Amino acid sequence: MSGQWSAVREDLRSQWQASARVRLGGWAILGILSIYGVLLAQDHADARRVELKQLEGELSRLRSLAREKVWPERAAEAERLSQALSSMAWSERDIGLTEAALQDWLRTVPARLGLKTRELSIARVESGKTDAGAAPAATAGSSDIVQALPPGHVLLRARISFDAPQRAALMVFLAECARSDRSLVVERFLMRGQPAFAEIDLRVLARVQETG
Structure with a gap:
């Protein structure tokens, strides 16, 4: 059996070396699989973004109702949603350490892949303030989210860019963001240029620990 496998392997190798058409076809298949992988990872990120947006919207709606009339059932439901958001938040002893932990994750995971x-920046999003580097739609959406956040939470925006990234590695990184137990929502993904350049904007929920 091992002899047959060796013969097949040698035959495939010789065809690869001898035929430009075989090599071209092989690279084309790898390219298609890489593009499919990136699209699949974006689908995962979109699903996570929709889930977080639904939680934020529902919590905002319940708070509006609570201002009109105090309903114990509504208050309990709002508390459950608040706890669900808190469980997804990045949380360390203080917000500075939280930002440092996020930065470490955003450096370590891509390096491992x-x-x-090229660049990595993290900024806090405050209500009523705009980020000059962010897309207009993302800035408007973030402002609404900040107003709907539970007490003791802040919104962070991270931007990370890569030089000459491989599509397969980008696919895995986007999948890692989508699978993360802590909030990492992809707001924008851009890839262009020769040599290739990629830039990703992330929306991150963080919890501010109470002191004293």
Whole structure:
């Protein structure tokens, strides 16, 4: 059996070396699989973004009702939603350590995947203030989210860019963001240029620990 496998392997190798058409077909298949993988990872990120947006919208609606009339059932439901959001938040002893933990994650995971980080920035989003580097739609949406956040929570925006990234590695990184137990919502993904350049905007929910 091992002899047959060796013969098949040698035959495939010789065809690969001898035929430009075989090589071209092989690279085309790898390219299609890479593009499919990136699209699949974006689908995962979109689903996580929809889930978080639904929680935020429902919590905002319940708070509006609570201002009109105090209903114990509504208050309990709002508390459950608040706890659900808190469970997804990044949380350390203080917000500075939370930002440091997020930065460490955003450097460590891409490096493990072989991605070369060009720039990484993290900023807090405050209600009524705009981010000059963010897309207009993302800025408007973030302002609404800030107003709907539970007490003791802040919204962070992270932007990370990569030089000459491999599509397969980008696919895995986007999947890691989507699978994360803590909030990492992809707001924007851009890839362009020769050599290739990729830029990703992330929305991150963080919890501020009470002191004293």
